[in-house]
Amino acid sequence: MKLSPQTAPVEPDNLLIRFHNQVGAALDITGTRTSSRWYCHGCGYRSTLLEGVLITRQAANSHAATCRAAYHRLGA
Numbered sequence: 576m577k578l579s580p581q582t583a584p585v586e587p588d589n590l591l592i593r594f595h596n597q598v599g600a601a602l603d604i605t606g607t608r609t610s611s612r613w614y615c616h617g618c619g620y621r622s623t624l625l626e627g628v629l630i631t632r633q634a635a636n637s638h639a640a641t642c643r644a645a646y647h648r649l650g651a
């Protein structure tokens with residue numbers, strides 16, 4: 576299995592939590608404790624709503640646990 580080159584993208588200033596998907600692509604939660612969202616560097620999927628970090632963390636962790644994308648030329 577080819578690992579993702581997206582394991583350590585530049586950390587945004589408002590990065591709260593970084594997960595990694597099944598092939599090592601970073602999945603970042605950004606924002607504040609009360610208004611956060613997530614973005615997967617492996618497949619480009621992102622949350623559509625701003626939510627509290629506890630809800631965002633749960634959704635991001637679920638995505639990271641199942642995502643096996645390692646896209647190499649995904650524009651952010």
Ligand SMILES: [Zn+2]
Nearest residue numbers: 615617618642
């Ligand atoms: Zn993904």
